[in-house]
Amino acid sequence: MILKLLENQGKVKRLDVELKRDIEKQVFAAARNNNISSIQFRNVVARKLGLNITDSECLSFLAIKGRATPKELAHYTGLTTGSTTAMLDRLEKSQFIKRKPNPEDRRSVLIEISEKWAKTAAPLVKGIQQSQAELIASYTDEELKIIADFLTRFTNNVIEQTKRVESSPPS
Template identity: 35%
Template sequence: MRRASGIGAIFSQAVADYAGISSSDLECLDFLNLEGRATAGRLAEVTGLTTGAITGVIDRLEKAGFVKRERDEQDRRKVFIVLIPQNIARIGALYMHMQQAMLKNWESYSDDELRLLLRFATQGYETMLAAAEELKKTIANEPAKGRSARKLRPKN
């Protein structure tokens, strides 16, 4: 799992570099792709980021031409973040080979095995989301001076 996660992060960074955005912004874009369209609050919820951080992500993705903000027709106070399909397609094309290979791999599994893998992946996501929340609490509880002075340098 760590190897898959690591190579996924490296692959994601290469795609993000090509797209001219940060790797974390690309991951947020993928969450938005999974959601269809979403509010900033919903993106914060599924990513574990704060609404303030998500606002910055949306601003950068909008500037890069990947998303736009649309007001809800019924409630003009509500704003949805929507993908711009033709620009997303540029990024999606980079994933075609991997997607085809994964689909071929999945064909070798039974329905019961696929259900187990889906449960495993879903629980992994939920565990990571909870871990991200705990990490935010840990970092928030550190003295500000310690955080800014020493990032995560090893102790001597």
């Protein structure tokens, strides 16, 4: 009888470990799929607006951050400073951004999205924003705390690894 109980406990532990591994794989797959679907969504929005993906990424970054220097945008997009200037010239010509003097550095400017960009992009992203808000609202406060913690830590891992790779010598 005792042997049977110990044998069953061993099976339960194996099942628990297997279940945890399966859930971990599901989380990684979901994170990858989220990244892929986000890229696809941003690409569709860019095409609808006649933008290339780098210009669209710049505008998305500005929409999230509020404003940035050209140097920050060059770093984010991976463009050279010259290419960043050309991108900003295109976006300014399209009236999607505004250049403003940087109050902290007279030699620099700050880039902000314009009202035209906000009005142009809003109808395209309204549906996803509403769907995501409804999804978030469907979770309890405790579940949201866990989700927020996970996403924050997951993002911090990506940021740390980006810095590590960026600072390492080329292969």
